[in-house]
Amino acid sequence: MIERILITGGAGFIGSHLAERLLDSGRQVAILDNLSTGRFENIEHLVGRPGFSFAIASITDTPVLDRLASESQAIVHLAASVGVRLVVEQPVQTIETNIMGAEAVLKAAARYRARVLIASTSEVYGKGVRVPFREDDDVVLGPTSRNRWAYAASKMVDEFLGLAYFHKYGLPVVIARLFNTVGPRQVGRYGMVVPRFVGQALAGEPITVYGDGSQSRCFCDVSDTVRALEALLDHEEAPGKVFNVGSTEEISILDLARRVKAMLNSDSPIQFIPYERAYAPGFEDMQRRVPDTTRIQTLTGWRPLLRLNEILQRVADWQRNS
Numbered sequence: 001m002i003e004r005i006l007i008t009g010g011a012g013f014i015g016s017h018l019a020e021r022l023l024d025s026g027r028q029v030a031i032l033d034n035l036s037t038g039r040f041e042n043i044e045h046l047v048g049r050p051g052f053s054f055a056i057a058s059i060t061d062t063p064v065l066d067r068l069a070s071e072s073q074a075i076v077h078l079a080a081s082v083g084v085r086l087v088v089e090q091p092v093q094t095i096e097t098n099i100m101g102a103e104a105v106l107k108a109a110a111r112y113r114a115r116v117l118i119a120s121t122s123e124v125y126g127k128g129v130r131v132p133f134r135e136d137d138d139v140v141l142g143p144t145s146r147n148r149w150a151y152a153a154s155k156m157v158d159e160f161l162g163l164a165y166f167h168k169y170g171l172p173v174v175i176a177r178l179f180n181t182v183g184p185r186q187v188g189r190y191g192m193v194v195p196r197f198v199g200q201a202l203a204g205e206p207i208t209v210y211g212d213g214s215q216s217r218c219f220c221d222v223s224d225t226v227r228a229l230e231a232l233l234d235h236e237e238a239p240g241k242v243f244n245v246g247s248t249e250e251i252s253i254l255d256l257a258r259r260v261k262a263m264l265n266s267d268s269p270i271q272f273i274p275y276e277r278a279y280a281p282g283f284e285d286m287q288r289r290v291p292d293t294t295r296i297q298t299l300t301g302w303r304p305l306l307r308l309n310e311i312l313q314r315v316a317d318w319q320r321n322s
Helices: 013-026 062-071 084-089 093-113 147-169 192-204 223-232 253-263 295-300 308-322
Strands: 006-010 028-033 052-056 074-077 115-121 173-178 205-208 216-218 241-246 250-252 270-273
Touching: 013 028, 013 223, 028 147, 062 074, 062 093, 062 115, 074 223, 093 115, 093 147, 093 253, 115 223, 147 173, 173 223, 192 205, 192 253, 192 308, 205 253, 216 253, 223 241, 223 295, 241 295, 250 253, 253 270, 253 308
Parallel strands: 006 028, 006 074, 028 052, 074 115, 115 173, 173 241, 205 270
Antiparallel strands: 216 250
8 A cells, every 4th residue: 555645736625535535544645735726724624633744835846846755655646727717717827737737746756756646637538529438539629729628638738748757767657537526625616517506506596507508517526536546546557547537427517407406495596608608709618528437447446436416415515514
C-alpha cells in the first residue's frame, strides 16, 4: 500500500473527500492548493489529524512542489480549472493552469520516482456520438475559435504528457477520466448543475435549465469516485492506462430538474435559458455523456454504489446544514 500521498488541488471538492478516505485508511496525506477554486473550509476539519499536512501555494511554485514531492510516494493531480463557466470566461487561466500544472507535477514526480494519478475528464470525448464512451474511442472537438473546447484540449495534452512520461521514462502514471462527480461540498458557482438545481429548489427560486434540457449526463457520487481513485492508485497494473470513472445511470437535464423539484417538494418553476445567455454566443454542449466502465471494473472490481436519488439527497442535506 502506498503510504505517503500528495494531493494537488486537495482543498477542492473531490480532493478533500479523497484526503479523508486516504487518512481513514491509515496513510499520510499532504495537500497543495492555492485556494483559487478550493476552499480551506473543505479541509479545516482534517487539520491536526495524524499524518495530515497542507501548503497553500500554487503547483507552479517549484520549491514548494519539489519539497512535497520528495516526501511522497505518489501524487494525485487534481489541481485544474473546473466548471464550464470558468472555462468559458477565463480561457487563458484554464489552458495555463491545466497544461503547466501537469508538466510541473510530472517533472517533480520524475525526480523522485513517485507514482502519479492524473484526474482527467469526460470532456476529452468532445462531440463524440458513440455512446457509451470507451477509453480508446476517437475524439471530436469543436473549432479553436470557441474557447468552450480549450478545457478538453488542455486535459488531452495532460493525458498525452502523462503517458509520454510513462513510455519514455517508465514513470508510473495513471489517467482517470472523471464523469460528472457530485456530492457534499460541491458548489454551483462554476456551472455545476446538481448543486445549482438543489440550491435553487431549496430557496424557491426558478430551476434554470440551459438549452432545452434534452442533453443527458450520468452523475457519480464523490464517495464512489474517491474509491475508484484509491483503487487505481494502489493497483500495480494501472500505470500506463486510461480509465473511465463514473456512473452509467443516465438522465436528461430536464428530468433531473423535475426530479430535484419533486424530491424536495419545491414550488420552484423550471425556467429554460438559452445557452447564449448562460455562457456565450455560439456555445456548444455535449448531448450525451455516458461512460463505459468495463476497464476499471475488470481491473479493480470497482463499480458505483450510490444511485441518483441517494446522491441528490446527500447534496440537499449538505446544503441545508452548511
